[in-house]
Amino acid sequence: MNALKIATAGSVDDGKSTLIGRLLYDTQSLTDDKLEAIKKSSEQRGYDYLDFSFATDGLVAEREQGITIDVAHIYFSTQEKSYIIADTPGHVEYTRNMVTGASTSQVSIILIDARKGVIEQTYRHFFINNLLRVEHVIVAINKMDLVDFSQTTFDQIKNDFQELTAKSDYSPQQISYIPVSALNGDNVVNASSKTPWYKGETILEKLENIDTTSIKEEAQVRFPVQTVIRPKSNDFHDFRGYAGKVYGNSLKVNDEITVLPSFQQSTIKRIHFFEDELEEASAGSSVVITLNDEVNISRGDMLVKSTEVPQIEKELNATICWMDNKNLTEGTKYILQHNNNTVQSKITSIDYLIPTDFGAHKETENAGALKLNEIGQVKLRLNKAIYFDAYKKNRANGAFILIDTQTNTTAGVGFLN
Amino acid sequence: MNHNLESEAIHIFREVVSQFNKPVLLFSGGKDSITLVRLAQKAFYPARIPFPLMHIDTGHNFPETIEFRDRLVKELGLKLIVKNVQDSIDEGKVKEENGKYSSRNSLQTTTLLDAIEEFKFDACIGGARRDEEKARAKERIFSVRDDFGQWDEKNQRPELFDMLNGKIDLGQNVRIFPISNWTELDVWSYIEKEGIEIPSIYFAHQREIFIRDGLIWSHSPFVYKEDNEKVEIKTVRFRTVGDMTCTAAVASHAKTIAEVVQEIQQSSISERGARIDDKRSEAAMEKRKQVGYF
Known part of the structure; x- marks a missing residue:
């Protein structure tokens, strides 16, 4: 089971934290004591509703000002999979924080206030997802309760957004549009009876149906060497292994490799993972590799397949x-x-x-x-x-x-x- | 258990030894730091773990934790540094709290900062997780502290892709959190899958306890108890292990890791719901972190 990483994007007051709070609440991910703390904080500030942003805005300054200052990471899981949400602030430093959040995410949720439609910030949010090649984008058209769940409004916003996507040069990006009310929970986890004209998935259904195993990189394999493992113990006297994480694709025993920048050639002798030896190391795994030849390799060098030099x-x-x-x-x-x-x-x-x-x-x-x-x-x-x-x-x-x-x-x- | 999380943690450990001169692993004897030790073994195998462990001992720890700590260190041939909060008290650097809710939990910070200075550690690896607590949810994997040990939560370095920037000035140090992205359940599932041994207090046992504020407190000479607080014997276990003054027990009959995992999956209370130290105020953790707590 792999975790799906999600980044959120939206302007101030688009209801980002409310949406995340609703996702947590409706999936029973908020424990009693956390819920109690949200209740207490809401009451202290004189609100007559539960302000779910208290679940994610962890810093004193954020709670005082009611804004998100820094990226928060939120974790929840369902029977299907586990999720990590990077909740990124929507105001001034949006680009910095959004790029940070999106750099490790496979999914992005862009929020749009149904009353305001596609605004300048929406362009930026989509642009960044496009620049960073985030594979799945969910456009959540929020506050539908404030526009009487109007299909015309939804369609208009969707059309406006599609004018943006038409300019994209990243065709594999998958974009879906969902009408929601984060405050009331419409189409977040549970399908809403107020949008009979919408036949698509709720946000959670969409997330659950994204196949995490299909999000695998099909690029050329790269192995940046982090450190050289030399135990110098009796059992491993001559052991000289190269530790690193595999990126892009997989490496196998006997693969012919080239060391960069020295261009020395060798073949992979063994792939170690702790006490196990592997035939193949897939993208994303942290392993130790030994080679059949004595070559001079240090941190910062890179092993690549000899036929795939970058x-x-x-x-x-x-x-x-x-x-x-x-x-x-x-x-x-x-x-x-x-x-x-x-x-x-x-x-x-x-x-x-x-x-x-x-x-x-x-x-x-x-x-x-x-x-x-x-x-x-x-x-x-x-x-x-x-x-x-x-x-x-x-x-x-x-x-x-x-x-x-x-x-x-x-x-x-x-x-x- | 999420396979990516293990690879991520191993990658972080390898960056630590490559980017810093003198790293140390902050070891409390709790499940998270025990998990860190296993991950560090995996990161450098077949070589040994290339840094020492350090325990900031409040002197009020569960004896089971201390026994476990000493055995683990011996079995794996690790180097252990123990620094005592009692010494900081004796030197007049911190003042012991008195009365009903007294704890040495926040006094640890002074002892920790002094030890960092004494040994010139530039990287302190800890088992804090973002899912534990709302201030920790904002924490970076490489978290820079100034020479007063302070966390500047509003001015943190962006962390992009897998690229970790550990560049610091002399006198600064970095707190490093390899299991930032793990949840409590991830840790337990990993302990189960790997067959990692943990201290016995994590499993159901009989203990002298008393109830205060709806929490189960251990009856011990270290824990202040009012005369009208009645001591009884209950079957309990600990879900999180700090020292005796800041950790509450939970009623439980879970005797194996599988039973613990099942219990956590069904629990309607979060892990830190049993941490007395977090209940002092809404921002108890953020305030402690600002002055150098990890």
Whole structure:
């Protein structure tokens, strides 16, 4: 059984936390003491209803202001599967938080207030899901109770949203539209009697029917070496294993491999997982690999199949989403981390800003700077080459982060073209 | 049990030893830190676990936990550091609480921060999980603390894909949570699947207890009891194990791990519902974390 990771997106007051609270409540995932705490907090603030956002807004400042500040992770499970929801804030720092949440999710729920319809923020929410290649998108058209569960309103919003999806270059993305009232629970877990015109699935039904085993990567296999295991004990005197996580596809014993960046060749001798030996290591598994030849390998190196060597470059083109208060400017240096490999990088040019509404990009309108939450097309130069794939071809080997050399913070994320 | 979670935790352990100079595993003798030890074994096998364990001992622990701790360390050939809250009290660094709800739980923070400084640890691995508590739901896998051990919850580094950024300045340290994404049930299912041994107090046993605020408290010299609080013998077990002053028992007849798993699946109370330390206020955990609790 694998957990399905879900990211939520919506503007302030679209009812995101209420929707999650409703999912938890209607699946009996809120225990008595947590429910009691929500009741107490709601009463303390003089509400005459249960405010489910108290289930997810964990920080004092969030509860005071009634807003979500930082990504919260929420866990629930049904008979079918277990779920991890990244509840991302809808306000100012939405891009930073949404990109973070979406980077590990297979499903995204975009909320739209039925009274407001598709607004500018909806464009951004969909754009980010598109940029990050999130496979399943559920468009939850919320607050249907406030528009008398009108089918016309629902259809109008759906049409507006489809104008967006028509501009997408990611055709395998699966998009579904569901009319809901998170406050009252219509079409969240249980089908609503107030939307007889809607024959589709509820949100939970949709989630339950997503086949997690089908969401497997069919890319070329990449094995970034994290650390070298050398026990130097009597039993394992000459043992020299390479520890890492397998990405993209699987590796098998006897596979012919190439070590990057040295281009040394060898074959896989054994694949170890603790005390077991495996014939094959599938994508997502953390294993230890031994080779048939003595080769010099250290952290940051990568094992690939000899027939599937990735791009190896010192000059990069990337789409960068900026996450720091300090602007990204041309000529500045950052540490670039790609998988677990770190190199020095210099921003050679910021070519243009990418508008998040799928419109035409504005050439260097911003003259060489990228501000917090902006997305732009950037060229970088590295002190050492990295071995990567285009993000569109291989999610796991096509992204990097930029680390500020003074504050050490993760300042931005890049998607390689 | 979710196979991805195990791989994720192993990946995190390997990043820790690669990115930090002096990591340590914070070991309480509870099920979560015992699970961490197994995951660390898997991450580095056939080599040994390349860092020591450290226990911040309040002096009010269940004797069963301490016996278990010492046996585990011996069997696996691990290095154990024990730091005592009593020493911090004797040195006048913290003041012991008195009276009805007194506990050394929050005093642990001072002892922990002093130990981090003494041994120059730059990474402290802990078994906290996001599903436990609402402030922990906001926690990162690599959580940076300043040189006062403080958590700046409103200014956390974004964590994208599998890329963990452990870069810090001298004096800072990072708290690391490899089982962030595990639920209580995931931990128990893993213990069952792996056949991991855990302290006996997790299983139903007879114990002298008294009832306060609807919770089952252990009767012990360490736990303050009013004269009118009546001691009785009940069959109970512990669902979460802190020290005796901050952990309540639950009425239970679960004697095997399979029975424990079944009990948790049917429970209508969350795990931390039995944590007296969380009940002090709505933000008890967030406040403790801000000053260096893990």
